[in-house]
Amino acid sequence: MSKAVFYHAGCPVCVSAESGVAGALDPKKYEVEVVHLGEQKGRIPEAEAAGVKSVPALVMNGQTYHINFGASISDLK
């Protein structure tokens, strides 16, 4: 089981990506953690370290995938 972290900020683009992509991952292979960076600002450094520039973003398999564009990380600080 691999871990996937979906970072978002509650925006409409984020909600769509969460249900449409993060929620579509193979549950036999991925455990998906959903992190709302607007409410959990303490996790912004961790997201930035993973290369997250904007939300929504999915960090998995050692890669960071920005999915469309909702908000910049800098706007969440």
Place this chain on the structure above:
Amino acid sequence: MSKAVFYHAGCPVCVSAESGVAGALDPKKYEVEVVHLGEQKGRIPEAEAAGVKSVPALVMNGQTYHINFGASISDLK
């Protein structure tokens, strides 16, 4: 079973998104078709109609998700 279409152009960003995201979708729920728009230019209009502006992009659940940025659709014509 829902259909998901992954549009790409063979770029490194595309390859990463294909293996990392398109390949991670639940195989019990999604049948993923991979379309190389550089080699199948006849399918560019279909991608544009779905709202694809750049590749890699994943069209599923009636939504279009651009995953990071590899190339603009206009550069593939």
